[in-house]
Amino acid sequence: xSDNFGFSDAPQHAPEDRTLTYLExxxxxxxxxxxxxxxxxxxxxxxxxxxxxxFNATKGLAAKFGDRRVINxxxxxxxxxxxxxGMALMGLRPVxxxxxxxxxxxxxxxxxxxxxxxxxxxxxxxxxxxxxxxDGGIRSGPFHSQNPEAWFVHTPGLKVVAPSTPxxxxxxxxxxxxxxxxxxxxxxxxxxxxxKGDVPGGEHVSEIGKAxxxxxxxxxxxxxxxxxxxxxxxxxxxxxxxxxxxxxxxxRTLKPLDTEAILEAAIKTGKVVVVHAANRMVGVGxxxxxxxxxxxxxxxxxxxIRIGGLDTPVPFSPPLEDAYRPSAGKIESxxxxxxxx
Amino acid sequence: xxxxxxxxxxxxMTLTRTFDETMVAMWKQxxxxxxxxxxxxxxxxxxxxxxxxxxxxxxxxxxxxxGTYLLRGMxxxxxxxxxxxxxxxxxxxxxxxxxxxxxxxxxxxxFISHIPQAIPTALGAAMAFRYRDEPRVAMTFxxxxxxxxxxxxxxxxxxxxxxxxxxxxxxxxxxAYSTPLSQEMKIADIAGRLPGYGLAATxxxxxxxxxxxxxTTDAVERARSGGGPSVIEARTMRMLGHxxxxxxxxxxxxxxxxxxxxxxxxMFRTRLIKGGVPAEDLDALDQAAATEIAAAVRVAEAAPLxxxxxxxxxxxx
Numbered sequence: 320x321s322d323n324f325g326f327s328d329a330p331q332h333a334p335e336d337r338t339l340t341y342l343e344x345x346x347x348x349x350x351x352x353x354x355x356x357x358x359x360x361x362x363x364x365x366x367x368x369x370x371x372x373x374f375n376a377t378k379g380l381a382a383k384f385g386d387r388r389v390i391n392x393x394x395x396x397x398x399x400x401x402x403x404x405g406m407a408l409m410g411l412r413p414v415x416x417x418x419x420x421x422x423x424x425x426x427x428x429x430x431x432x433x434x435x436x437x438x439x440x441x442x443x444x445x446x447x448x449x450x451x452x453x454d455g456g457i458r459s460g461p462f463h464s465q466n467p468e469a470w471f472v473h474t475p476g477l478k479v480v481a482p483s484t485p486x487x488x489x490x491x492x493x494x495x496x497x498x499x500x501x502x503x504x505x506x507x508x509x510x511x512x513x514x515k516g517d518v519p520g521g522e523h524v525s526e527i528g529k530a531x532x533x534x535x536x537x538x539x540x541x542x543x544x545x546x547x548x549x550x551x552x553x554x555x556x557x558x559x560x561x562x563x564x565x566x567x568x569x570x571r572t573l574k575p576l577d578t579e580a581i582l583e584a585a586i587k588t589g590k591v592v593v594v595h596a597a598n599r600m601v602g603v604g605x606x607x608x609x610x611x612x613x614x615x616x617x618x619x620x621x622x623x624i625r626i627g628g629l630d631t632p633v634p635f636s637p638p639l640e641d642a643y644r645p646s647a648g649k650i651e652s653x654x655x656x657x658x659x660x
Numbered sequence: 661x662x663x664x665x666x667x668x669x670x671x672x673m674t675l676t677r678t679f680d681e682t683m684v685a686m687w688k689q690x691x692x693x694x695x696x697x698x699x700x701x702x703x704x705x706x707x708x709x710x711x712x713x714x715x716x717x718x719x720x721x722x723x724x725x726x727g728t729y730l731l732r733g734m735x736x737x738x739x740x741x742x743x744x745x746x747x748x749x750x751x752x753x754x755x756x757x758x759x760x761x762x763x764x765x766x767x768x769x770x771f772i773s774h775i776p777q778a779i780p781t782a783l784g785a786a787m788a789f790r791y792r793d794e795p796r797v798a799m800t801f802x803x804x805x806x807x808x809x810x811x812x813x814x815x816x817x818x819x820x821x822x823x824x825x826x827x828x829x830x831x832x833x834x835x836a837y838s839t840p841l842s843q844e845m846k847i848a849d850i851a852g853r854l855p856g857y858g859l860a861a862t863x864x865x866x867x868x869x870x871x872x873x874x875x876t877t878d879a880v881e882r883a884r885s886g887g888g889p890s891v892i893e894a895r896t897m898r899m900l901g902h903x904x905x906x907x908x909x910x911x912x913x914x915x916x917x918x919x920x921x922x923x924x925x926x927m928f929r930t931r932l933i934k935g936g937v938p939a940e941d942l943d944a945l946d947q948a949a950a951t952e953i954a955a956a957v958r959v960a961e962a963a964p965l966x967x968x969x970x971x972x973x974x975x976x977x
Contacts, residue, residue: 360791387791393821398780398814405784405798408769409718411791428774428811433781440755442762442770444977475975499977 339518342511344485345376345450348492349414351522353384356412359496360388362399363416363450367391373418374452374511396425400449404433407445412496420453420505421465434501435476447502448495454507454546454596456644460635466545466597466628471503472574472606478527479573481505483548485516487571490525498527505573507545514549528572530580536566539654540584542607543594544570547645551594554650563658573603578610585611589620590657594645599627621660624653661870665711667937669869670928671945672707676727677925678949679736682957683743687904691961693745696757699724701867701899702831704924705801707731708872709829709894712880713799718785720769720778720800723758724831724898728801732766736953740960748959753966754974769800776806779815779828786819786826786889797883799827799876805836807850813857816891820858825883827876828891831866833898838910851893859891866894867924896924 339347353359361377367389371378381389392399396417403413417423423430426449434445455464471477478500482488488506495502533548534555541551548569555565568584570577585591591611593604604625611623626645634640661669680698687696699706706727713719713732721728729739734750741749743757751760755770762770769785771778782800789796806812807830819826830850834841841848854861860882864875872894879890897919901908933939 390787390822393814393817395814395818398783398811398818401777401780401811401815402784402787402818405769405781405786406788406791407784408764408781409785409788411788428777429780432774433772433777436772437762438977439974440760440762440770441751441974442760443764446977478976 337518337520338515339485340512340515341485341488341507342374342376344488344518345492345506346378347518348489348496349377349380350383352493352496353380353388355522358410359412359414360390361414361416362390362392362403364392364394364418366416372416374508376450377416396422397429400426400429401433403447404429404437404445407447407501408437408443412446412448414448414450414496417449417451419463420451420467421462423449423451423467430471430477430501430503431474435474437476438500439476444499445501446499448492449501449503450492451503451505452508453505454509455633455640456509456546456596458635458637458640461632464633466505466595468503468505468573469597469602472603476501477574478502479505480527480571481507481545481573482571483507483510483545483569485514485518486523487525489518490523491527491571493522493524494527497524502527505545509546510549525571528575528577530571530577531569532566532584533569534565534567536564536588538564538588539590539592539657540566540568540588541592541594541650541654542568542570542581542584544573544603545596547594547596550645550647551650553647554654557647557651558654558658563654565654570603576606576610578614581607581610582615585615586618589618590660591619592624592626592650592653592657594626594650596645597628598630599625600630602627621657624657626650626653661873665873666870666932667941667945669707669711669873670932670942671949672711672727672731673703673869673925673928674946675730675736675949675952676703676707678946678953679726679730679739682953683740684900684904686957692743692904694756695903695905696743697723697903698900699726701833701897701919701924703727704869704928705829705831705866705872705894705896708869709799709801709876709892712873712876713797714880716767717797717799717880718767718769718782719798720771720782720785721761722771722775722778722801722803724833725801726758729761729768732768734761734763734766734768736956737959740956741963744960745965746960746963747966748963776802776809776812778802780811783815783819783824783826786824786883787822789825790822795884797825797827797880799829799880801829801831803836804830804832804834804841804844804850805839808844816854816857816859819889823886823888826889827879827883828889829876830891830893832893832895834915835898835902835911837902837906838908851891854891859889861891861893863893863895866896867919867922867927869924869928
């Protein structure tokens with residue numbers, strides 16, 4: 320297969336250059352998986368035609384695969400997600416684009432009531448993926464900045480992934496498409512064009528349910544996912560000059576959690592900061608912190624610190640949003656507090 | 661309907677009625693688990709519409725469509741097993757009463773309580789057939805109550821837009837739980853909404869199994885031949901409460917009496933006899949239904965409950 324997938328608007332790269340942006344990696348996964356399996360199709364608002372989605376993630380797909388496989392939908396999240404349930408029961412593998420993760424609440428019944436329970440109740444497998452462009456920090460206000468992953472991590476029967484690198488953006492999307500369960504794929508909008516990385520060509524599948532150590536360290540462990548992995552790595556650099564050696568664990572999958580990797584990372588340093596951009600209350604960080612408290616209490620040398628969004632809607636104005644969000648500075652303070660503990 | 665189809669329809673209607681009456685009696689005797697739903701009054705809709713489908717078509721029935729489940733090959737034994745929470749029940753004790761009666765081997769998609777979630781689900785099945793160029797049709801049901809929900813309108817707009825091979829039967833049974841139609845919507849004619857979405861819509865007497873069958877057959881053939889989706893409003897009456905606990909004192913007795921005089925099973929029986937079918941032939945079908953249902957209850961009641969150790973199995977595929 321050629322690198323531009325036979326279509327001039329698709330991302331183009333010299334064969335030896337496998338450095339892609341996070342967004343290009345998402346598009347590449349869609350091209351590769353649709354090319355590989357005729358059961359894979361894409362649907363959502365504005366995904367079809369020449370337009371290719373609000374963020375251009377599906378650009379070029381309609382030209383290559385046709386309107387039947389790249390289905391433009393009306394504004395009807397509840398029912399087009401419900402339609403994906405029926406398609407999936409019939410053996411298709413629809414990839415549904417929520418234009419923004421914030422709008423996923425409009426499709427809630429189809430996701431948490433039908434799709435999530437269907438296999439348990441003997442109805443059948445529902446192998447779809449919902450791509451949910453999430454996260455803020457890009458001055459988009461309360462309804463284009465949310466991180467609603469906790470709702471779905473709380474729901475039995477769903478898998479939830481949140482890549483932080485271009486390689487994982489491709490590999491976890493491919494894995495989600497191939498998985499026989501409904502998978503919600505939270506893609507971080509702030510990373511779309513801000514990071515580039517090496518991405519394997521052709522078929523590339525990352526394993527769902529496996530965390531990755533992004534930085535080794537002996538003093539404090541920061542556990543994060545999505546955008547906050549990069550914020551945590553920045554914070555780790557800031558304190559390195561002072562001799563504080565920070566480890567960063569990227570969860571990559573939020574459900575099922577890689578409990579083994581979490582406990583190993585916590586036990587190694589005995590001091591843990593958990594960071595996510597979603598608000599703290601009953602967030603993924605609460606689950607990670609209680610897991611460590613239950614299973615590794617004897618190995619802890621300090622209280623676990625959770626950093627997340629505030630318990631407010633996501634505010635728009637820059638000073639307000641900055642006050643709301645985690646930052647390298649906030650993580651740095653937490654690391655220093657634990658290092659001194 | 662020809663003679664064979666008519667006798668077949670009567671067979672399924674009497675089996676459905678016998679199942680329903682047996683179930684209601686058992687629950688009143690305290691032999692049930694949890695609640696359940698009677699479909700009394702809906703036999704002509706669930707049997708007439710269900711019979712119009714071909715074996716490869718897919719249907720997503722609801723809780724008052726027992727006849728459709730039965731005639732698609734879901735045995736009374738498995739359905740009683742589900743009602744009684746048994747391992748051999750359709751959902752293996754995972755879902756309650758008539759919910760979750762899904763079996764893709766029988767081309768049946770089980771529904772959930774979030775009405776009308778079955779509409780977008782069945783539409784998705786139709787979209788899969790359209791995508792694969794398969795000559796198959798997907799059909800589902802909704803009540804007058806469900807027709808007020810957002811998913812009804814979203815889905816029907818898309819069904820027309822995509823020209824999906826899809827059929828929707830609206831069972832207008834006059835009540836959404838305790839709320840009469842006049843308090844659910846300004847209009848009295850639900851089918852009248854649908855041309856606004858570019859959909860073919862028709863209204864039939866939901867107590868006349870042949871009328872339901874004829875309208876549904878037309879709709880199914882139109883969908884199969886690429887003519888697009890249709891909606892059929894079948895006017896009927898929910899003759900008992902919303903669920904087994906509900907005495908439905910809020911329904912005027914005169915209204916029930918009016919519909920009782922047009923009971924779908926009795927009305928069809930009278931028509932068949934007038935048409936020359938010997939009453940003894942119909943009695944034999946009634947007797948066969950009674951025997952089949954009694955045997956199904958015996959098997960289901962004797963069947964084991966699920967092992968509590970299995971509670972965590974099957975969350976993921």
